[in-house]
Amino acid sequence: MSAATAWTIPEVRAALDTGKISxxxxxxxxxxxxxxxxxxxxxxxxxxxxxxxxxADRIDAAIASGDALPPLAGVPLAVKDVISTHGIPTxxxxxILEGYRPPYDATAVTRLEHAGAIxxxxxxxxxxxxxxxxxxxxxxxxxxxxxxxxxxxxxxxxSGAAVAANLAVVALGTxxxxxxxxxxxxxxxxxxxxxxxxxxxxxxxxxxxxLDRIGPFARTVRDVAAVMSVIAGRDPLDSTSAAAPVPxxxxxxxxxxxxxxxxxxxxxxxxxxxxEVRQKVEGGIRLLEKLGCRRVSIRMPNTEYAIAxxxxxxxxxxxxxxxxxxxxxxxxxxxxxxLIEMYQKTRGxxxxxxxxxxxxxxxxxxxxxxxxxxxxxxxxxxxxxxRDFHEAFEKVDAIVTPTSPVPPFRLGERTSxxxxxxxxxxxxxxxxxAGVPGxxxxxxxxxxxxxxxxxxxxxxxxxxxxxxxxHAFEQAGGAEL
Amino acid sequence: xxxxxxxxxxxxxxxxGILPEIMAGYEPVIGLEVHxxxxxxxxxxxxxxxxxxxxPNSNTCPVCLGLPGALPVLNKRALELGIRAALAIHLxxxxxxRFARKNYFYPDLPKGYQISMxxxxxxxxxxLEIEHxxxxxxxxxxxxxxxxxxxxxxxEGFADSAEKSYVDYNRGGTPLAEIxxxxxxxxxxxxxxxxTALKQVLLYTxxxxxxxxxxxxxxxxNISVRRRGAEKFGTKAEVKNLNSFRxxxxxxxxxxxxQITVLESGGKITQETRLWNVAAGRTExxxxxxxxxxxxxxxxxxxxxxxxSAAWRDEIASAMPELPEAKRxxxxxxxxxxxxxxxxxxxxxxxxxxxxxVVRAGAPAKPAANWIQVELLRQLNDAGKEITxxxxxxxxxxxxxxxxxxGAINAATGKKVFARMFETGKPAAxxxxxxxxxxxxxxxxxxxxxxxxIEKNPENxxxxxxxxxxxxxxxxxxxxxxxxxxxxxxxxxxxLKRLLS
Numbered sequence: 001m002s003a004a005t006a007w008t009i010p011e012v013r014a015a016l017d018t019g020k021i022s023x024x025x026x027x028x029x030x031x032x033x034x035x036x037x038x039x040x041x042x043x044x045x046x047x048x049x050x051x052x053x054x055x056a057d058r059i060d061a062a063i064a065s066g067d068a069l070p071p072l073a074g075v076p077l078a079v080k081d082v083i084s085t086h087g088i089p090t091x092x093x094x095x096i097l098e099g100y101r102p103p104y105d106a107t108a109v110t111r112l113e114h115a116g117a118i119x120x121x122x123x124x125x126x127x128x129x130x131x132x133x134x135x136x137x138x139x140x141x142x143x144x145x146x147x148x149x150x151x152x153x154x155x156x157x158x159s160g161a162a163v164a165a166n167l168a169v170v171a172l173g174t175x176x177x178x179x180x181x182x183x184x185x186x187x188x189x190x191x192x193x194x195x196x197x198x199x200x201x202x203x204x205x206x207x208x209x210x211l212d213r214i215g216p217f218a219r220t221v222r223d224v225a226a227v228m229s230v231i232a233g234r235d236p237l238d239s240t241s242a243a244a245p246v247p248x249x250x251x252x253x254x255x256x257x258x259x260x261x262x263x264x265x266x267x268x269x270x271x272x273x274x275x276e277v278r279q280k281v282e283g284g285i286r287l288l289e290k291l292g293c294r295r296v297s298i299r300m301p302n303t304e305y306a307i308a309x310x311x312x313x314x315x316x317x318x319x320x321x322x323x324x325x326x327x328x329x330x331x332x333x334x335x336x337x338x339l340i341e342m343y344q345k346t347r348g349x350x351x352x353x354x355x356x357x358x359x360x361x362x363x364x365x366x367x368x369x370x371x372x373x374x375x376x377x378x379x380x381x382x383x384x385x386x387r388d389f390h391e392a393f394e395k396v397d398a399i400v401t402p403t404s405p406v407p408p409f410r411l412g413e414r415t416s417x418x419x420x421x422x423x424x425x426x427x428x429x430x431x432x433x434a435g436v437p438g439x440x441x442x443x444x445x446x447x448x449x450x451x452x453x454x455x456x457x458x459x460x461x462x463x464x465x466x467x468x469x470x471h472a473f474e475q476a477g478g479a480e481l
Numbered sequence: 482x483x484x485x486x487x488x489x490x491x492x493x494x495x496x497x498g499i500l501p502e503i504m505a506g507y508e509p510v511i512g513l514e515v516h517x518x519x520x521x522x523x524x525x526x527x528x529x530x531x532x533x534x535x536x537p538n539s540n541t542c543p544v545c546l547g548l549p550g551a552l553p554v555l556n557k558r559a560l561e562l563g564i565r566a567a568l569a570i571h572l573x574x575x576x577x578x579r580f581a582r583k584n585y586f587y588p589d590l591p592k593g594y595q596i597s598m599x600x601x602x603x604x605x606x607x608x609l610e611i612e613h614x615x616x617x618x619x620x621x622x623x624x625x626x627x628x629x630x631x632x633x634x635x636x637e638g639f640a641d642s643a644e645k646s647y648v649d650y651n652r653g654g655t656p657l658a659e660i661x662x663x664x665x666x667x668x669x670x671x672x673x674x675x676x677t678a679l680k681q682v683l684l685y686t687x688x689x690x691x692x693x694x695x696x697x698x699x700x701x702x703n704i705s706v707r708r709r710g711a712e713k714f715g716t717k718a719e720v721k722n723l724n725s726f727r728x729x730x731x732x733x734x735x736x737x738x739x740q741i742t743v744l745e746s747g748g749k750i751t752q753e754t755r756l757w758n759v760a761a762g763r764t765e766x767x768x769x770x771x772x773x774x775x776x777x778x779x780x781x782x783x784x785x786x787x788x789x790s791a792a793w794r795d796e797i798a799s800a801m802p803e804l805p806e807a808k809r810x811x812x813x814x815x816x817x818x819x820x821x822x823x824x825x826x827x828x829x830x831x832x833x834x835x836x837x838x839v840v841r842a843g844a845p846a847k848p849a850a851n852w853i854q855v856e857l858l859r860q861l862n863d864a865g866k867e868i869t870x871x872x873x874x875x876x877x878x879x880x881x882x883x884x885x886x887x888g889a890i891n892a893a894t895g896k897k898v899f900a901r902m903f904e905t906g907k908p909a910a911x912x913x914x915x916x917x918x919x920x921x922x923x924x925x926x927x928x929x930x931x932x933x934x935i936e937k938n939p940e941n942x943x944x945x946x947x948x949x950x951x952x953x954x955x956x957x958x959x960x961x962x963x964x965x966x967x968x969x970x971x972x973x974x975x976x977l978k979r980l981l982s
Binding site for chain 2: 084106202203208210237238317323324325329330343366367368375
């Protein structure tokens with residue numbers, strides 16, 4: 001058996017069941033590994049050993065007394081720093097929340113701990129989840145463990161890197177326009193953005209409320225499914241969480257793919273895509289065909305408007321969601337002579353450039369006289385994109401695309417041109433706007449050894465199908481293409 | 482421009498004493514925006530208590546403190562009370578309404594936005610009748626929408642209040658209904674009558690306790706003036722902080738004079754927000770920073786659209802109490818009391834209930850109405866008590882009224898008995914018996930009755946005088962009968978003995 005830190009959820013469970021290791025020893029192993037590698041990777045912003053060991057001891061006590069163990073017993077978990085954790089610093093990668101320790105846990109965290117998972121700490125991210133490279137963190141960028149001169153993707157770069165570098169078994173990330181799937185792709189791990197409403201947002205520090213979702217990172221699709229089975233479902237604390245029944249995602253994995261129709265939007269492979277990425281994704285599609293899927297060409301005609309609509313809607317909501325960081329109640333306060341001055345100084349120093357850019361953009365599109373031209377039009381485009389998906393899912397069971405048009409790039413390579421960075425979100429923002437689930441799974445590596453991700457979209461609340469496809473793909477050697 | 486500003490300042494200060502005939506040439510146009518706190522046990526979007534007067538910041542949680550990541554969940558009871566209020570003022574409850582975010586920065590607004598219905602309010606297009614100058618007038622109501630209340634900034638009362646302000650978030654997140662009238666009011670008195678009628682309905686329906694001191698009823702006014710006969714409205718000013726009936730009337734009177742003065746001196750009304758300065762007794766423009774907001778409304782993405790099914794709406798409607806107007810009409814019709822009496826007695830649900838309780842216990846309606854209005858309300862007022870705290874229950878007042886109506890006691894005695902009932906809480910019969918209110922103790926009256934009886938029965942008088950003491954009982958019985966049992970027996974004994982000796 002491999003090193004403990006490389007284990008999957010079933011391997012952790014087997015080790016605990018057979019007494020090969022205790023939960024406490026396992027946590028210790030992880031902290032030792034984090035100690036060795038986090039200096040270079042900067043994946044974690046805060047560690048929570050007290051809480052982790054306390055939970056480990058509860059698991060060990062349950063094992064000792066022969067109690068039935070919950071499904072994720074002893075599974076070390078990393079949590080993106082935009083998710084509220086009681087007593088553990090939660091900064092969103094921002095100076096403005098320096099020193100903030102929430103008095104409550106996000107529902108997803110509560111559910112995972114209840115299921116036996118062990119929170120190791122909080123992972124780095126782009127400030128307020130705004131970015132695609134993790135270079136927008138106020139606490140320094142995360143390095144991609146696959147190639148440390150490269151970015152891990154963003155905004156959930158710390159979660160992607162932690163899982164890829166065996167600094168956690170699983171991690172929670174959040175996705176607004178691609179922030180789970182793209183770092184999953186860049187770090188070479190499985191990463192699921194669930195349907196909007198599938199996982200409670202209670203405790204997710206909002207960037208864009210109508211788009212934000214919490215989802216898992218793991219080294220196997222089975223582990224993603226296991227985490228989903230715990231975090232999915234209606235939460236009375238989140239009015240937008242859905243009451244749709246939660247299937248057993250793990251049990252659904254084994255089903256054959258025979259006869260499943262996979263839609264390929266041919267336009268997605270035409271322009272602006274890196275040739276190596278295209279080659280790997282096309283290879284992935286052929287593998288799915290070999291597994292019994294039928295390839296169907298589809299059109300997603302409104303995709304060209306997706307980036308514009310996304311950056312209007314997301315920034316509009318962000319401008320409102322980030323208003324509460326005013327220095328009055330928590331986090332950073334820079335004193336000023338007047339109230340307005342305190343606001344200006346606090347927000348001026350507390351927020352980074354990208355966050356300010358999006359607040360200004362969002363404030364503008366909601367302003368009197370511009371609302372109809374921007375926000376309202378953005379919402380209309382959003383409906384059209386949702387219709388594209390809806391119509392496609394009348395003909396196909398899933399849609400397959402690249403996750404990102406480019407492989408992981410070098411740190412600093414793209415920071416000078418925010419628009420170029422925005423445009424690289426094209427394959428992920430469509431699904432964000434439509435509210436559908438999408439997973440990124442590794443589909444081989446470039447000549448330089450950089451991971452490439454294949455994205456599989458399913459209809460709303462069709463996580464089971466998405467996971468089924470991704471699992472079969474992974475088991476058939478998709479990552480080694 | 483400087484000159485103009487100076488002139489305006491002067492006009493503002495001197496806005497008194499304008500000639501009545503000039504005033505009469507203008508017509509005020511007023512609309513009211515009334516905020517009422519809904520009487521829920523918990524806040525609009527979280528489970529914190531709405532209790533007033535608790536220690537600062539004790540009724541708070543991540544949601545109403547606007548902590549990052551917390552989400553609102555609509556209090557169904559708040560929605561129900563909003564629907565009930567809407568139905569009571571004849572609004573159409575919308576099948577679909579939606580909360581929006583009203584964005585602005587202020588320390589009492591922890592989220593940086595207020596959650597408030599905007600494009601799609603809960604209910605639209607209703608009316609409320611007001612009584613003014615003996616006339617009934619129907620005032621249009623544009624809309625009712627729900628929102629959450631701000632917290633409270635505390636600028637005074639702390640040792641370091643000179644440098645610091647504090648915030649109490651207990652009130653933050655309390656559910657409010659905002660009720661916006663049409664510009665149908667034509668005088669401060671009508672505005673007063675409207676607010677009175679609205680408050681009455683809201684109290685009747687138990688939507689709010691409408692306590693202005695505690696801020697559970699607040700009022701802003703939109704006001705303009707136009708030349709009498711003109712069709713076009715003048716430029717309006719919004720006057721805020723009208724938090725009592727008296728301030729509402731005074732502020733409107735002041736603002737009407739001010740606007741007329743400006744117009745008469747050739748000036749123009751600026752569309753602006755003004756504050757009622759209680760101490761100075763005038764309205765003053767708010768500094769532009771305080772109101773120059775672009776609220777950047779957009780639909781609240783954390784809440785689903787609000788759906789009110791016809792079935793639920795009808796269920797709420799069917800559980801609605803009888804409203805003041807209907808009650809007044811019924812009182813006049815069923816009890817033959819005057820419209821004025823009906824108005825007084827139906828002014829609160831509790832008083833109306835009391836009145837009906839007295840009638841139900843057997844008292845005739847008209848005297849019951851009088852007793853309540855004259856004696857009971859006066860005593861309550863003197864004692865500083867509410868009708869619900871009356872020491873005299875309706876059935877006991879009914880018993881007293883019956884005694885007076887049957888002539889068992891006279892009205893003057895009745896009032897004395899009532900005063901004792903109010904003081905002691907004892908039933909009328911007990912007070913009459915114990916305190917001799919039912920007896921004739923007037924010696925002159927008793928002597929008159931005794932003489933009459935002796936004159937009518939000379940034989941028995943002779944028998945008594947001859948030593949037959951047995952007939953004395955006969956005389957006592959006759960006198961008691963003549964007094965319908967109310968003569969003081971001891972006095973009768975003494976008087977008879979004296980007259981027969």
